[in-house]
Amino acid sequence: MPETSSHPAAQPTAQLAIVGTGRLAHALLRTIQNQRVALLSSRSVTSSAKFFFQAPPLPLERIAELPFDTLWLAVSDSAITPVSQLLAGLRQRWDGITVIHSSGAQSVEILEPLAGRGATPMVLHPNASLTGLQKIPEGITWRIEPGNETARRVAERLLEGISPRFVTVPAALLPLYHAAA
Secondary structure: OOOOOOOHHHOOOOOEEEEOOOHHHHHHHHHOOOOOEEEEEOOOOOOOOOOOOOOOOEEHHHHHHOOOOEEEEOOOHHHHHHHHHHHHOOOOOOOOOEEEEOOOOOOHHHHHHHHOOOOEEEEEEEOOOOOOOOOOOOOOEEEEEOOOHHHHHHHHHHOOOOOOEEEOOOHHHHHHHHHHO
C-alpha cells in the first residue's frame, strides 16, 4: 500500500499528488504501487474526520512543498473547475506537471486554468463503480483524453499492473458515454 502521511518529512519523494478524499482517491491509493503518492484535500479537514487510511490528507495549500510530476484531481465533477482555479493560483508555473481529472462527462478543456500556466492536461476516467475500500479492478476500461501516445505512456505508468483498456470518446459523445458508464 502506498505510504501517506500528514508529516511533511514523509512526503519528499512523492511523484504523484492526488487531490481528493473520496472513493476514487482511496481506490487510487490502494492501486498505485509503482511510485510514492501524496494525498491532499481541497476541503477543510477536521481531526475527527474518518478516513480510509490513518493519516489525514495534507491541506491543498501545501502542494508547493511536494515534488511530483503528476497531479490527479479525484474530486467531484462540480469541483474540478474551482479546484483547478485554486491550484493555478498556488504556483506561478506548472510546466512539467501532468494534471488529470476523472470526470466521465467533462473534457480536458476544464483544466484550462492549469494548462494556461504550463501544465499538460489529460482525462483518465475509470468505467467502474469504486468503493475506495479495494484496489481498482484489473482490465477495466478507462476513457483517455487526449488519446495520443504521450498520454497513453503516462496512463500506463500510473496504472501499471492493472491491465487498463483505453478508449477515446469524441467530445460530442461525452454525454452519451457518461450516461452509458
